Amino acid sequence: MNNILIKSATLIFPDHDKHGQIVDVWIDNGIIKDISLHGEKTYEQVTVIDGKNQYLAPGxxxxxxxxxxxxxxxxxxxxxxxxxxxxxxxxxxxxxxxxxxxxxxxxxxxxxxxxxxxxxxxxxxxxxxxxxxxxxxxxxxxxxxxxxxxxxxxxxxxxxxxxxxxxxxxxxxxxxxxxxxxxxxxxxxxxxxxxxxxxxxxxxxxxxxxxxxxxxxxxxxxxxxxxxxxxxxxxxxxxxxxxxxxxxxxxxxxxxxxxxxxxxxxxxxxxxxxxxxxxxxxxxxxxxxxxxxxxxxxxxxxxxxxxxxxxxxxxxxxxxxxxxxxxxxxxxxxxxxxxxxxxxxxxxxxxxxxxxxxxLRLALPTLQIGDNANLVLFNPTESWTFDLNTNNSLSVNSPFYNTTLTGKVNLVVNNKKIYVV
The missing domain is CATH 3.20.20.140 (Metal-dependent hydrolases)
Structure with a gap:
């Protein structure tokens, strides 16, 4: 899944000209290929990630x-x-x-x-x-x-x-x-x-x-x-x-x-x-x-x-x-x-x-055509259970283990790699 289109997500990207707007973002092999207002353009031969009711932000x-x-x-x-x-x-x-x-x-x-x-x-x-x-x-x-x-x-x-x-x-x-x-x-x-x-x-x-x-x-x-x-x-x-x-x-x-x-x-x-x-x-x-x-x-x-x-x-x-x-x-x-x-x-x-x-004086993620994508897509109202099936740590010492939490990360992109839940 290297060629994806994050569709219909609300952008939270300070100082970006589309900040706060609903956008479609095309990412191919970890590179931003295009960013447009939702529905403004059509894209073919891409894997669509539905970003409706979700937010796209810097990682x-x-x-x-x-x-x-x-x-x-x-x-x-x-x-x-x-x-x-x-x-x-x-x-x-x-x-x-x-x-x-x-x-x-x-x-x-x-x-x-x-x-x-x-x-x-x-x-x-x-x-x-x-x-x-x-x-x-x-x-x-x-x-x-x-x-x-x-x-x-x-x-x-x-x-x-x-x-x-x-x-x-x-x-x-x-x-x-x-x-x-x-x-x-x-x-x-x-x-x-x-x-x-x-x-x-x-x-x-x-x-x-x-x-x-x-x-x-x-x-x-x-x-x-x-x-x-x-x-x-x-x-x-x-x-x-x-x-x-x-x-x-x-x-x-x-x-x-x-x-x-x-x-x-x-x-x-x-x-x-x-x-x-x-x-x-x-x-x-x-x-x-x-x-x-x-x-x-x-x-x-x-x-x-x-x-x-x-x-x-x-x-x-x-x-x-x-x-x-x-x-x-x-x-x-x-x-x-x-x-x-x-x-x-x-x-x-x-x-x-x-x-x-x-x-820490590190480079900030940017969102322009040709940039390496450094992004997280999340749904603030979606619930999930933190348990044996979802915990990725080797340890389990958390007061929230085996509880239901609200606010779910669904996609992460960085270093030309993609993580999808």
Missing amino acids: FFDMNANFGEPGLESKETLSSGCAAAVAGGFTGVAVQPNTNPALHSKGEIALVVNLSKDNLVSVYPVGAISKDRAGNDLAELYDMKLAGAVAFSNGNKSVQQAGLMSRALLYSKGFGGLVLSYAEDSSIANNAKMNEGIMSTYLGMKGNPNLAEELMVTRDLYLADYNDAPIHFSTISTRGSVELIRRAKRKGLKVTCDVAAHHLVLTDELVAEFDSNYKVNPPLRTLDDIEALKEGLQDGTIDAIVSQHTPHEIEFKKVEFEIAKNGIISLQTVFPLLLKAGLSLELIVQKLAINPRKI
Whole structure:
């Protein structure tokens, strides 16, 4: 099915002259051959994809996905992670350095780049800020950049040493690198299991306060300002963090940030059943925090939305809540969750397809004759069941497993390859 006509789809493509209109798009071997208003032209000898009541947009891009390869392939391989990504509408993913060994030198970065070649989903490795992600010594940032790293992060281990973070910001600034900060003061979070608040008190569980995140956001904003360097905050989750970043943007700091999709719909009250699939980090917060995050998306304080896809083997999740690992698989559920959160389709496309690429300085998908197609076709009202038959991840740690979701991806095109449900 290399010669297709996507017929009668509504285009959501910012800055395109046919944005918001119903179009027919002809794609042959992954190349845009023609784009016209619906019914304006006729096409012969093509496979027709009915886009009625569906929307055609740039392929989604995830800035925060965890794949296990290298070293943790039983959680997720690059191949299975890409399969989950494409089913969720993603044509690009930035993979975190939470592997074994960590992605902390040019060797590991080159390995990921080479293993993920010729895939429909373009994979972009994120190099570790510190060697082994231990937070002590600066990793080979420039060498990793040359090998293909698009940014630098310590993954799910926040950099506790202010001096190390400051050097990372200053050094990467010199060659156009970007540091991603996962903001958590470990001395305040203190290995807590859930959000600190009414629910943690009720359950008698150690809580991780908003303060742990906000202290680190404050510190890293000061460091970025001092070094006149750009910084991006990954998976912010509190009202205070939103306000701190909002103020920093008003002051002119080079700061961007993202939020995980599940933090827009799930609250800490769900932990009451001790289902470890609700155990994530940052922890699920309160309804007040959710409202602040949505406000941040609307006013531009929060630039992007991510999956924070974190697969685990069953033995790490089907245990007591206290000892279960943090994280859920989420690449295939991001779009339905954003619809559930009440976000408009245009806002979703902006935060999930356009802005992530802008932040990482990657080329934006275009839709002109002769271009390589980079597209997703989705139906926001179609329901589907996330279960054994539809899950493409190797893992099943999701609170939405075996549930019906609304918002379905039906076609993805990228790298001259086509995925059709």
